[in-house]
Amino acid sequence: MEMFDQERRVSFPLTEQAPYSARHWFTDQARFPPDLCDSVVLLLSELVANSVSHSGLSAPDEVEVSVRSIPGGLHVEVIDRGVGIDDPTPPADREHFGLLFVDKVTDRWGYSNDPTRVWFDISNEA
DSSP states (O other), X not given: OOOOSSOEEEEEESXXXXXXXXXXXXXXXXXXXXXXXXXXXXXXXXXXXXXXXXXXXXXXXXXXXEEEEETTEEEEEEEEXXXXXXXXXXXXXXXXXXXXXXXHXXXXXXXXXXXXXXXXXXXXXX
């Protein structure tokens, strides 16, 4: 398995194409165990889509993705300069399952505002 030897960052314009671009960027970066890759692709896509939908921003503003290796897995951050997150409790309704999904699939996750930064750690055993 080829893991990152250093942090990798990329930015995408806040458009409907951003989740697609983030997924493809990640899968082109390195070889990961299939389960880890699939989980990160889904999580990354969801968080970038949240930036597109909820940040209050649009292109030419951008969403930044950062990925680095940690012992046993990966640390991923999605960052935008939008409105931030008001409530840290993931809503449990069908229209707002993204952060609930992040909570269920990752080992740890969190967020901060100004700029909005949602991060997660996920292990190779995911």
